[in-house]
Amino acid sequence: MKTVLIATKNKGKAKEFESLFASKGYEVLTLLDIPNAPDVEETGSSFEENAVIKAEAIARQAGHFVVADDSGLIVDALDGRPGIFSARYAGEDKNDQANLEKVLEELRGVPEGERTARFYCSLALASPNQETITVAGSVEGLIINEPRGDSGFGYDPIFFVKDLGKTMAELSSQEKNKISHRAHALKELESLLDSFLERERLS
Numbered sequence: 732m733k734t735v736l737i738a739t740k741n742k743g744k745a746k747e748f749e750s751l752f753a754s755k756g757y758e759v760l761t762l763l764d765i766p767n768a769p770d771v772e773e774t775g776s777s778f779e780e781n782a783v784i785k786a787e788a789i790a791r792q793a794g795h796f797v798v799a800d801d802s803g804l805i806v807d808a809l810d811g812r813p814g815i816f817s818a819r820y821a822g823e824d825k826n827d828q829a830n831l832e833k834v835l836e837e838l839r840g841v842p843e844g845e846r847t848a849r850f851y852c853s854l855a856l857a858s859p860n861q862e863t864i865t866v867a868g869s870v871e872g873l874i875i876n877e878p879r880g881d882s883g884f885g886y887d888p889i890f891f892v893k894d895l896g897k898t899m900a901e902l903s904s905q906e907k908n909k910i911s912h913r914a915h916a917l918k919e920l921e922s923l924l925d926s927f928l929e930r931e932r933l934s
């Protein structure tokens with residue numbers, strides 16, 4: 732089986748990548764499988780910049796091609812926050828529950844029609860031998876008042892997907908993996924992955 736290394740330490744993302752890539756015949760390894768994997772500082776000012784920083788740093792260290800994901804929640808009524816700071820919105824300890832509560836608190840009193848939001852995911856594919864490729868995907872939703880559902884991770888319980896009439900956390904992992912920002916970005920990457928890997932083989 733072909734193996735792909737994902738430069739993430741986020742368990743929720745790792746699980747989603749495992750099932751997204753399994754359907755394409757790849758086994759997934761993440762930084763959670765690698766003892767003492769470094770923490771790469773996300774110093775960029777966009778999702779794309781941060782995805783490239785993470786992918787290139789780990790590709791250099793591993794001497795191997797890797798995929799990195801930088802993603803987050805963009806809330807229109809909060810001028811795009813938490814955005815690239817989604818993982819640490821309520822503090823450095825990356826507490827999903829506290830992050831979600833901070834968003835709900837900041838949106839208190841904002842009417843339903845103004846609670847539009849999207850999840851955005853940038854994926855970077857990097858190798859020591861080639862130019863880095865980036866792709867992106869997003870999914871539109873509404874931030875509801877109270878968390879609902881317990882699948883997924885992060886802000887999923889407050890992100891309502893109108894077409895499905897459910898929050899992301901009320902979807903099964905298969906359902907989320909059909910419509911999520913990460914799934915859309917990976918679909919974009921799919922068409923580029925084979926030729927990237929072919930160049931990798933020849934380099």
Ligand SMILES: O=c1[nH]c(=O)c2ncn([C@@H]3O[C@H](COP(=O)(O)OP(=O)(O)OP(=O)(O)O)[C@@H](O)[C@H]3O)c2[nH]1
Nearest residue numbers: 739740741800801802803804817818884885886887
């Ligand atoms: O409800 C959610 N459903 C999702 O599908 C999702 N995808 C991203 N996010 C949020 O955005 C942060 C990423 O920040 P991020 O890209 O820097 O990742 P991270 O720091 O958690 O791990 P790493 O990949 O950098 O190691 C995450 O922690 C979450 O708060 C999501 N929330």
Ligand SMILES: [Mg+2]
Nearest residue numbers: 741773801818
């Ligand atoms: Mg991060």
